[in-house]
Amino acid sequence: MPAPDAISCEQLTRLLGTPKSPTLLDVRREAVRANDPRQLPGARVLAEHELAPDPLAALARDLAGPVVVVCAEGHRLSQGTAAWLRHEGVQAEYLLGGQAAWAASGLPLVDPGKITARDGRGRSLWVTRSRPKIDRIACSWLIRRFIDPRAVFLFVAPGEVQGVAERFCAMPYDIEDVFWSHRGDLCTFDVLLSEFGLSTPALDRLATIVRGADTARPDLAPECAGLLAASLGLSRMYSDDLAQLEAGMALYDAFYRWARDATDEAHNWPTKAGKAK
Incomplete structure (x- = not known):
């Protein structure tokens, strides 16, 4: 026992x-x-x-x-x-x-050597473009939930990402010509999963939805259009990127739990129990 x-x-x-x-x-x-x-x-x-x-x-x-x-x-x-x-x-x-x-048990283990920038408190440092929509919020959620819960995210003007990364010793992500970015048809979210060895059925399913929503390929999964709509709605609700990230955490928490536990569940109305006899 x-x-x-x-x-x-x-x-x-x-x-x-x-x-x-x-x-x-x-x-x-x-x-x-x-x-x-x-x-x-x-x-x-x-x-x-x-x-x-x-x-x-x-x-x-x-x-x-x-x-x-x-x-x-x-x-x-x-x-x-x-x-x-x-x-x-x-x-x-x-x-x-x-x-x-x-x-x-064959459960995922991550390589901390992939994290190349930390502050004095041991928190990983990441920097990307301001006004995030889909992939940047998805990546931040993945990092906080599966890689480093204490991670620090800096959102800056697109043209300043590389300079801020160098000045503050942070890891740039989801911009062109950096390690943590799109590769071919794959989104940055896919790259993080691969590099950190985080492939699980639920995360792989979520990655497909993120990829479809982020690259105008709604045919990849029925849920892509819903994620796109919710993400664009959040971007218009929040002017502060960190506030939007906090709201986006709840969005991706919900998508992850659906991908892990609820893909076989469907709803319809009226139910048989509610039909008049």
Whole structure:
């Protein structure tokens, strides 16, 4: 029977990518991480010197919501860290079987080496064109939900993206002639999925919808036209790009949950139960 302060890979999988996803803390030893630098999607690395009472107490003050601690195999590092965080008033669990169990289940792991720009707090830095519509909001949602929940996004004039990226050491995305951008028929959203190894049935389905809406190919999926309409509506509701991003997060949360859990569900009216006899 699982311990009351533990969470299984299956349980965690259902939470990842949703607003209810816990903060993931990767506490594997540096030697173990050097052997396999991949991490659970969205995990935040804690160095060995941070796994002590005082640093953990300071960390606890900055944590909001539940936490899942991940070590190599779910033993003393993750269990001890989770116990300290609970002592500090944080709702914390450890991952049963650790990263080894996650990998053995064939669940996605991301390569943090793909992130080439971080600030002093360890947050990834991204910059793109202002007035986002579809792909730029979709990419930002994917980064926040599956790559780095603390990511910082800068929206600037199109002609300033490269200059701002250089000046503030940020990663430019969804503009021409940069690494994180369209490739052939693929959108930047597709490229992020591929480069970070995040291919799952739900995310692949969502990628098709984003691609169709973003590149005027509504034939790719029936939902493309709906995403286009909702995205253009949001762009006219918000003049502030960060406010629009926050609204867009809810939009993509809904599309993701549909893609993961509800593609077989249909609705019609009147139902048989409502028909007059």
